[in-house]
Amino acid sequence: MTIRIVVVDDHPIVRDGIISMVSREGDIEVVGEAASGPEAVIVVTRELPDVVLMDLRMPGGDGVDAVRELTAAEVPTRILVLTTYDTDRDIRAALGAGAHGYLLKDTPRPVLLQAVRDIAAGRPVLAPQALDAMAGRRNDPELTARELEVLRVIANGGTNRGAAADLMVSEATVKTHLNHAYQKLGVSDRAAAVRVAFERGLL
Known part of the structure; x- marks a missing residue:
């Protein structure tokens, strides 16, 4: 069975590299690509691929929002x-929105290809x-x-x-603290x- 996929990434070179890599596999076919979250929703809804490879942060629209929208629409595509x-x-955020797997771009090629097959077969890939994040073992x-x-x-x-007046420090120091907090x-x-900060119970 051929696995039909859509590749979503705002960087053309990265997108082309992924497409070139997976297209060499006999059981994987790229049926669409997108450069933003909103564009991904349109392409995935139109093509109904088996799997979509979704980047997260894109200038034209957030990947998490696209995941959430596709999940809400009950599109039969695994993300x-x-x-x-x-x-x-x-x-x-990504898994909570409905993504079925989460990999980093430095994942070795054989691992990524197997992940596409696993996701298509209904097996989660993390x-x-x-x-660690889902098990609560990592600390920000x-x-x-x-x-x-x-x-x-x-x-x-x-x-x-x-804030500088209240804390009796310079305004530059306040900006430094804020940047570190960001x-x-x-x-x-x-x-x-x-x-x-409120969501994490820090304030």
Whole structure:
């Protein structure tokens, strides 16, 4: 039986490389490709492949949102996330949205090809990092007391200048604490940092 797949990645070179690699297999056929989450939903809904290889973070639209939308639509396609991101947050978000597997892009070629076959056959595929995340064995970097103090001020509507005054530090120091907090929480702005901190029970 031929396994029909769709490849989703916003980087053309990466997408072409994956397509070239899997197309050499006699039992795998690439029937579509997409460069964003919304485009992936359209292509997968149209082609109804057996498997979709889904990147996570794409400028044109998030992969997790696409996974969630395809799952909600009950599309009979199994979703294998293939990404560079291995944080607990990314892994849990993807699997929670309905992905059937999670692999990193540095996965060896034979392992990836077997993963496509396993996913198509209904067997879950998880990278070691994903197994650890789901088992709760991995710990994300903890925020320092100072970083939490800054986030609390921001969460209460304070500005960087206000946080600096409250904590009796420079505004540059506040920005440094915020940037460190962003990195540890896997976000890029203060609103997301506050939201994730609340979700994790840190505030």
